[in-house]
Each structure stands twice: as structure tokens, then as C-alpha cells.
Amino acid sequence: MTLVGQRDAALERCATGPLVVLTGAGLSTDSGIPDYRGPGAPARMPMTFQEFVSGPAAQQRYWARSHLGWSRMRRAEPNAGHHAVAALGADLVITQNVDGLHEAAGTAALVALHGRIADVICLACRRTTPRAALQQRLEEANPGWTARHASVAVRPDGDVDLDETRDFVVPPCADCGGALKPDVVFFGENVPKPRVERCYAAVEALADTAGTLLVAGSSLTVMSGLRFVRRAAQRAVPVVIVNRGATRGDELASYRVEAGTGDWLPALAALRTPTTA
Numbered sequence: 001m002t003l004v005g006q007r008d009a010a011l012e013r014c015a016t017g018p019l020v021v022l023t024g025a026g027l028s029t030d031s032g033i034p035d036y037r038g039p040g041a042p043a044r045m046p047m048t049f050q051e052f053v054s055g056p057a058a059q060q061r062y063w064a065r066s067h068l069g070w071s072r073m074r075r076a077e078p079n080a081g082h083h084a085v086a087a088l089g090a091d092l093v094i095t096q097n098v099d100g101l102h103e104a105a106g107t108a109a110l111v112a113l114h115g116r117i118a119d120v121i122c123l124a125c126r127r128t129t130p131r132a133a134l135q136q137r138l139e140e141a142n143p144g145w146t147a148r149h150a151s152v153a154v155r156p157d158g159d160v161d162l163d164e165t166r167d168f169v170v171p172p173c174a175d176c177g178g179a180l181k182p183d184v185v186f187f188g189e190n191v192p193k194p195r196v197e198r199c200y201a202a203v204e205a206l207a208d209t210a211g212t213l214l215v216a217g218s219s220l221t222v223m224s225g226l227r228f229v230r231r232a233a234q235r236a237v238p239v240v241i242v243n244r245g246a247t248r249g250d251e252l253a254s255y256r257v258e259a260g261t262g263d264w265l266p267a268l269a270a271l272r273t274p275t276t277a
Helices: 003-015 025-031 056-073 080-087 101-105 131-141 193-209 223-234 261-276
Strands: 019-023 092-095 110-112 115-122 128-130 180-184 212-216 239-243 255-258
Touching: 003 212, 003 239, 003 255, 003 261, 019 193, 019 223, 025 080, 025 101, 025 261, 056 131, 056 180, 080 101, 080 261, 092 193, 101 110, 110 193, 115 131, 128 131, 193 212, 193 223, 212 223, 212 261, 223 239, 239 261
Parallel strands: 019 092, 019 212, 092 110, 212 239, 239 255
Antiparallel strands: 115 128, 115 180
């Protein structure tokens, strides 16, 4: 089948019937947030959970970088792909992204698989607070830091490329004095079980309703997303993958579209709108 034929067949498959959507970092590139593994993306080594909890030095390094990255990421706006996903009327949207852009676009049924970078959790008392409040405390504790490092490059998970962080001051939890961590799932950390179970249930339900699993903008390199594609394939649920570049789930796909999500998803939303209104 030609590339055009594959695109049209995938649109037709997703145009009607129940739909679960799994999104990755490729969906947010048009909002100015770089992805991890897209074509031309440089190799990146994000901090692991084990490294973060190893002590104050690692946490200082993380927050010094994240403080700068968040200053820019929080200004990102949903793009055409996010708005299209919100308009699809999907049974569930599962996102591997932590940028909060699906929420900003108004997506209703959503599981943020890896959490949200806009929230902060204390590792001691487990209280969750808004990132904006911590951002203000970081600004006050580190005057001029943002201006001095305005030129560093942003990474997909909300931090930046910066080596010199020894002078950065990290405030503790305002309630108990414990160490603060963004409320996201780091590499080496497990996705909370209730989130995984909800996603599995939605994917498995597609087998009984002739539905489709759509993967948009994900290389499926990490198991947290790939497992849902594998479960769909096990249940004979058609899988449509739309991504720039190869993915780890390509051999399981019923339809594979080499395209940007910013073009393909609005085309799909235009087809589905009359039947889901």
C-alpha cells in the first residue's frame, strides 16, 4: 500500500467507532517542546529516580535545571494536534507527556500516565502542591538565575542543558522540611497501578466494541506506553500508529502512517465530528 493509501486507510479506520488514543512527545513538538527520539533529536539522558533520591547534590542539580526549563515550558500552548485530540470524543486519551497541554486543550477523559510537571510532591509527607508556588520560592532564593542562563537549551521533560549548578538553593517542603520532587514518574520509577489498570481496561474494552487504538507522536521506546499496544494486539484490536520515524510497536500496527500529528489529527477530527456530536 502506498503512503497515501496507508494514510487514508488509517483515517477511515479511526473515523468511526470507539477509540482510545495514546500520545507521546511528538505531539508537543509543534508547541515548542522538543521530543526525546524524533528525527534529528540529540541523545538525552534524563535523571533517574534512583539518582534523584541519592541526596541533596542530585536534587540541587535537577531543580537548578528544571527551574529554567519550567520558566519556558509553562508558557507553551496547545497546538492543532492537542485540540484535535480533544475533539475526537475518544473513550480515553492516555498521554505519556507531562506538559499538561491535553488538559489545557480541554481533553475530558484523560490519564496522564507519567503525571504532570505542574505539580510538586514532598517525598516525606507526600503533600502535593502547585509548581507555581515552588517556582516563586526558587526565584526568591536564586535572584538573577534565570537571566544568567537565558540561552541554555530546553529538554522535553522540562529541564535544560546546564552543568554548573552548585550555587543553586533548593527550598525544602514548607510543611515538613522534606525534599521536593516534581509529581512525575522518573525513569526507574513505577507508574501508579490505578493509572495502568484504567488504561488496560479501556484498551481491552475495544475488543468487544470493534474499536481502535490510535498511537500519535510516540516512538513507543519505553514499556509504559508499548504495553498497551501489546495488549491491544493480543486482543485483536486494530492499532493505528501515526509518527515521524520508526517506533518499537510498528510490527504490531494494523496501519502505520509516517506523518506529523499536527496535520493528521485535525484531518481525523474533521471526519469524526459529525458522527460523535
